Amino acid sequence: MATIFSLSSPSANDDHIPTATLALPLIAIAAASASRRLLSLCWSTDETLALIDVYKDKWYSLRRGNLCAFHWKEVANDVAYRCPSNLAKTFVQCRHKMEKLCKRYRTEIQSATAFGGPVDSHLPGSTPTHAFRGSNKGFG
Secondary structure (H helix, E strand, O other): OEEEEEOOOOOOOOOOOOEEEEEOOHHHHHHHHHOOOOOOOOOOHHHHHHHHHHHHHHHHHOOOOOOOHHHHHHHHHHHHHHOOOOOOOOHHHHHHHHHHHHHHHHHHHHHHHHOOOOOOOOOOOOOHHHHHOOOOOOOO
């Protein structure tokens, strides 16, 4: 950290006392705000497929109910077990990835049906997700 002394020009209201200002490095401020965020790690196709399979199994075991934080932790542990890598995904990353996949899948279904074409998704693991299509929760 650096201390900067500033001497102001003499004026009628000034007692000619130097003031000290504490200057924080910009890097420290950026690091403090970045530490609150999770790293955005790329998902491999194997990890995505494992996430979909584990999510589907957990979703059906809950009778198509919503997953709470405890369930997402189990999903993240199962994905880490199926796809061992240097950095395991957290339960928040798994939940966000699954939410993003669901949203993309719904968008593709809507656009395909709007144009009257067949549903042919290019998303990884989209074939197993057709099982979710008829429900109100999950994928569809």
